Amino acid sequence: MADLALPIALAALAAAFAAGAAAGACLTPRLRRRGASAPAGGSAAAAATRAEPERPGNAAPEAAGAGGPRCDSARLDRRLAEVGRMTGGLAHEIKNPLSTIGLNVQLLREDVAQVGGLLASGGGVAGGDEALAGLQRIQRRLDGVHRETARLRDILDDFLRFAGRIRLDLNATDPDRVVGELVDFFHPEAEARGVRLRTDPGNRGRPLRADGALLKQALLNLLMNAVQAMAPGGGRGAEGPAAARELLVRTGDDPADARSVLLEVIDNGPGIAADALERIFEPYHSGRRGGTGLGLPTSRRIVELHGGTLTVDSEPGRGTSFQIRLPREGPPAAAPDAG
Known part of the structure; x- marks a missing residue:
């Protein structure tokens, strides 16, 4: 289950970027060549010689024109780099609770099988006491799964709040x-x-x-x-x-x-x-x-x-x-x- 940490982290990262795009963030990097600009990934001729990131003063009409979103490339570059670096940290944070959940689920399966066997065999008073102890272990393990699930949710919520767009109510x-x-x-x-x-x-x-x-x-x-x-x-x-x-x-x-x-x-x-x-x-x-x-x-x-x-x-x-x-x-x- 710990192997899910990186996919979940990447999914959260994608969600954060999607939220930023929906709020009007400029997420299309552009390259400038001697006064001309072209979207990254354009023709080799358009991007030949020295290319550098588009800055606000060189923004294309669709990025800076009337009605279009304002694109602060320097701030965007910083945020993209910062959120990108966070992905590894997020995967690490997620791995621990996922590992704990996985271990508890495995132990739960064993406990359920044991209790089920005791109940099926009708082991008398001793068997009933052992089954009760097994049910108590199951309850503790379920509590552990619940705690780690809540922790996972908090980690992802914190990440999305940090990576997403913030608007001030001044x-x-x-x-x-x-x-x-x-x-x-x-x-x-x-x-x-x-x-x-x-x-x-x-x-x-x-x-x-x-x-x-x-x-x-x-x-x-x-x-x-x-x-x-x-x-x-x-x-x-x-x-x-x-x-x-x-x-x-x-x-x-x-x-x-x-x-x-x-x-x-x-x-x-x-x-x-x-x-x-x-x-x-x-x-x-x-x-x-x-x-x-x-x-x-x-x-x-x-x-x-x-x-x-x-x-x-x-x-x-x-x-x-x-x-x-x-x-x-x-x-x-x-x-x-x-x-």
Whole structure:
């Protein structure tokens, strides 16, 4: 059953591309030769000498004309490369639950055969007890199959959300209110994991043009990453102190740019090793057990879609700080969505 991992991954990838195409993404690469353009795969004469990817300024009329979809080739190239790299990671993520499901199904077949034989033979009280134990094993194995099936669904859902097209619903948003609502929601999770969650609201009611729901999702991913990394065995490369684990969410003006808002998620956990820090925003690169590997890349994508940046500073043994910087006037008009 694990052999199905790559086909499923490729099917999910195709579905993501189809969703992007349906939303108007430009998925036909074009080649330019000395001012002329032709679809990739055209005649050898048309693509002779030096050919290079078509850029927005050289777009063909059907790609850039009135009524046609706008094609940001640079952004499209990046997304195609990024989603392509994800396929291998997705196949790896799928393989484990598929293997577990396959093993449980095999054991279920054996248990069913055993219980069926006991019931058919009428083995008395002893046989009845053994049959009951067999039925209990079957129930446990079915529970395992159900858990792994749900895990598989979550993996694929996360992938399709990340690989698909995101549209912003921009409104006047108060970052302090977004953080307050998110902390109220997340506080029980942090408390259950022994982490003290605090806020330092400093926006003072200044407006931010943003998609509040997506901004909340980006912050939630950062909070989940921090809390899980601070747990014993969180896997960031160094263990933090067992007590006094704290997580702070702070908002305010960006000291480097008065036109931007700064949101920070700061923890005093184990920190992130330098080699892992370089890859932390790569899809399916997760330094902790049980991580999907898409939380941080998704947060970065949401922030960049708003015209902002997501950066990170960390010191092993001291903690980690993520910084979200967003322009208060919102993203550029030419970037309403991403595919």
